Amino acid sequence: MSTSTTPTPTGGSLSLATLPAVLDAVCAQAGLDPAGARLIKFTNNAALRLASAPVVVRIAGSRAISTSITKVVNVAAWLAEHDMPTVRLLPGITQPVHAAGHAATLWEEVPATGPAPTGADLGRILRRFHALPEPGFELPRWDPFTRIRTRIDDARGIGPDDREWLLERCAETETAVRALDYRLEPGPIHGDPFPGNLVPGPDGPVLCDFDGVSHGPREWDLTPVAVGRLRMNYPVDHHTPLAAAYGADVTAWPGFDVLRRVRELVLVTSVLPQLDSNPGLRAQWEPRYRSLRQSDTRTRWNTYR
Template identity: 75%
Template sequence: MSTPPSAPTASAGGLTLAELPTVVAALCDRVGLDPTGAQLIKFTNNAALRLATAPVVVRIAGSRAARASITTVVQVARWLTGQDMPAVRLLSGIDQPVEAAGHVATFWEEVPVTGPAPTGADLGRILRRFHALPEPDFALPDWAPFPRIRARIADAQGISARDQEWLLEQCAAVEAEVRSLDYVLEAGLIHGDPFLGNLIPGPDGPVLCDFDGVSWGPREWDLTPVAVGRLRMNYPEDHHTPLADAYGYDVTAWVGFPVFRRLRELVLVTSVLPQLAGNPGIRAQWEPRYASFRAGDTRTRWDTYH
């Protein structure tokens, strides 16, 4: 297995980089695939690897939240295939999820990254189509971001107890504000984390991926990540305006948007807490995020994690 030189070596919710070759080998052996030369794509809350011997991506749950949602991920992926959505497809012919070496994973058909870079308009159209799907024939979890946030704070590495306490206080405060919100859009199926990074530029157009957060909840939440990206992230262009035009609704005009912005920024600050001690690069990007978030500074731009 080949890995980038700067890859983290510490645990990501129970999975470590050092054990990845053994885990991948065991998982591939379980389904009859060859792990030789597997390349690490990403290692945060999940570890995603591209096999060199077959057009397959292995996605290993690397956090408690990812492991808890993997059954729903499989159900959603199979259902989306039946709905003919432009979404990544599970590898057929094997029972999923797959368990081996104390870990659980899913296997996916690799999407060739050969198309043009996705745009905000692409995501707006896909989200509009996603939200128009009929209710699935299986039970979706209710939208519940706060237990995930608290779990990541509990698993934090390399921050003080005082910082953990402050983040938990913020989580409680935002949760109370969310409970009091009045929504404009009808609740229903939501992706949970739709931003441009979760669109793969396939040969036939953008393909949606990452179903860990799929649930039943407020549609306003699915329109929040890109809106917050325009206001907070150090992106070279505005993807929110074309997304809002394509979707038909501008979430920033909603009276509850400042609360959802704060929640989204809390998610972005806490998402990598379990990896801070083992990845100096992530920590260097996280520290200015946390400092501005804690200071109530809404103007400082954040770099993406990489």
């Protein structure tokens, strides 16, 4: 993936065009070789697997993600201290790495050689996560709306009418959230737990992606998989075994429909900063946005690729 001809970017949203130069700069800081790196995924972050070492480089794709990257490093260290089944930061390097106007983290690669993770796996990991003591640093309060609004502000490739509608939808949903009566004890939450954030390691699945870790309602951590069953075009029901393993079914709680609206808003806005710079996203994004705007809760969404 390394190139010597791509100009070094000066910050802002990451794009496929600027990614090689940013990767070169990050690897130069870390003393790693970017030659032959392979792109794993590029949505709101770019994740790349190095060919020269068992390392995954994760580069923040937008301003909204960059603001949480120091917290991600702190959370990863905290989870490692408690021997949680989670991905580990690459040791011996001061993190996060800031290079070419972008922020990145580097991780020990987990060989994806185990069986496909299940909802039951995620339910058990979430029970352990929610049982952890408070960390020795302050977690931010759960607030999905600030990040949603930042992504709308940073959006590329949508018109003013779409932008205004999304902001109005955000305000209406935030008001509804404030009126919720939660039943589970609040505390540290992952923020975005779903099977796609489990790596099928040789010793069992490990949890990744700590951008959304915060202090908030545990019901939120049970919502992504529940919404996935209702909204996403998944061939497997992960929600039922997750609820059984965790010991609670969030869909039976009266406030679930409100958190479903939050989750769907997150899923629609998450790629807005990359909508123009990563053209392949638009084909998945447009049906999501159209059905959300039409209050169509039956249309199934495909995953971003």
